[in-house]
Amino acid sequence: MRNQRFLGIVLALIGASLWGLNGTVSQYLFQHQHVDVNWFVTARLLGAGVILLGLQLIRKKPIMAVWHYKKFALHLVFFSIVGMLGVQYSYMAAIAYGNSAVATLLQYTAPVFIILYLIFSRQQPFLRMDVLMIIATLVGTWLLLTGGSLANFSVPMSAIIWGLISAVTLAFYTLYAKTLLAHFSALVVIGWAMLIAGIGMNFIHPIWAVGTIDFTWQTNIGLFFTIFFGTAIAFWFFFQSVGYLSAKESTLLGTVEPLMAIFSSIIWLGLAFSGLQMLGAALILGIVLIISLMSK
Template sequence: MKEANRTKGLLLVITGAIFWGVGGTVAQKLFQQYAINVNWLVTTRLLIAGFLLLTVQFLLKDRSQIIDVWKKKSSAVQLIIFGLLGMLAVQYTYMASIRHGNAAVATLLQYLAPVLIILYMILRKQTVLSRQDIITVLLSLCGCFFLLTNGSLSELSVPAPAIIWGVLSAVALAFYTLYAVPLLPQYDSLVIVGWAMIIGGFALSFIHPPWHMDFTRLPIGAYANLGFVIIFGTMLAFFFYIESLQSLSPKETSLLSSLEPLAAVMTTVFWLHEPFGFMQWIGTACIIGMILLMALTKKTPSVE
């Protein structure tokens, strides 16, 4: 029975990580092929996925938590801040980076968040600089250099806006990870993330309401891709990841989640036929190596 649960956990985290990675590539296709507006996609994705996560909580877990989280003023304020500066910031900057560049680069840049967390904790004197930290930072810097320049000092191989949004995405993910720590022990993850998505989507609705879209111009293929991003690339990816923690250690789950950037790179290059130079592959290997190093040697905060 224990082995069966472990096998189930492995399948869930692997599937969830692949869904996240492929979801970014499908979003890229929506931007490039169907000219979907970034603001509209983020708004729609957050509202629908957040509603679905709370529905899962209502049907399968402690439904009282959905309301209880709003009864305490401290947790309510934290949740609003988390929804706006955490969830919305992460989702918007990540999608904007994809829009200006591609899913592979956006995902790899976002995975620099653990390095930012290390540096933050060192500056706050919450941890000491270790040899592993130095190796991790060096791998991330080398990875970024090769990924963004393809080894050339004279030019960038990735558009500057994609890099800026990608780095901001890493900063937002670092904040998201650190700020979520006090909330998660009090309430189920589905409650926190579901409400955070709805808060973020509601706020962005004032800039781009989800109903402001000419739905008649979109072919069936666009709706299929949109459905994949919302259902598989957001809602199921997160749900599978959380469920895997029931039978796997956080270390194992963190390690296997490194399949996300790998899936994003592979689908971007081989499905969308984005050009990727040899040195960019070296940079990709450095960043994935950094993720594996952190997952294998210490417990890493895991957030999607």
Template structure:
């Protein structure tokens, strides 16, 4: 296990990934069982989590960065684009996929983002895919087919809207990942993501004000689920993930991050009792295998 700092890092990334995966499943329960509005949930989740992350930055880290980022016109514009086209889009499409399908499928489809990035970079740099890339893509395509069709060549086992939103979520995550790099090289990640969440949530609030909803009729357990989605499934998940990078390499963190889709699948199947066929389990294994392969391959390249 190594040093105490390393053990702490391992604990943080494992807890962060589990919270992320379970957060999607709890959001599914809120939308499908308690009829919580998708727009309201996205707005509230982003705004509150953004405020919490910026508060952590203010009290724990370098508070001067919170406002410094707005003093440069270029970075301010990049942050606005990231908040609207990156953060808001990836959160909305992900939760929309969950609403129309389930957390397991939505999370696994979102994890196609690494393959999308590989293909995009190959086209951009006019390079052929390596053997490693081909294997990764094959696992992704095979996993998707099995997951969405449960082995049938004539019909899908997942609602079409869930698939469309899930693929859009993967595309949004790919953009989110690539576009954030220049910003993350200049400012703390809590500042970037905290502001991006607040920007995205505030933009959606113009069209769907979070205060225009009647929660009085909700059962007490629904409020607990809301707290979990906002605090644990969003703020704590991201904070722990970032903190783990203080004592672990990025590749180790990404490797353990594969617990997220696994947690989403297990909680969806065993807690929400969603039907999951044998071929869908095989598809899940293919996609998680793809993620592990990418993480291990990059870790080897980085020495």
């Protein structure tokens, strides 16, 4: 039992770390290797979807069961286009227009949107604690984006808008996936969702329309990392870890993702954070932890 728990911790840490590094490598590809974000999202979704489903087949696990039921099949297609494609595209666009650290932290405000949805849909009462958490998140986001002054926006407005869209779509993604995840393996659901989203994105920007992308060795290594390690392996490892850990432990270890995105951006890409911006980041992460670890 102890060995399994240790394995779960290692898998969760690796998975969350790869997610965090994935954002920084994606930023490098967009801003230094001039990879088009539309082509990148198409390639990433198609590649990771095929890899995840392939891993299931190698492990001799079924992947077609979801298609045997019309209700679940329609549910999966809608989830893939609105949820998976929505969150993946908006997150990458936020990185392309801004940076991976801010994009990741903005996406991590998703639990607040989940709370608001549950309140307005009358699935839970509006508590005093909710008000405090929402205010703290707004203050944290304000400090992160401005450093305490409207005249000092740290990222373009386009990056902020896409980052907030990624938070809203992640909230939808989280809530809407519950039905599918209650009946089918997480990797099967995510694998199919990525593949379907990639096929949908292919109609917007075909994978063969590479444009002016120069496939240097740096570009190729970056693409391989983001598709294989930063997406497919990260999802696989993190969801494997859930079987060995409690929900609270998984949540705590999952916060390594934004921390890794921040530190790798500072060390590798030279991103500068002021003290007030770091305070804003800490507020956002703190609220995410409180929301995730609350008993209800």
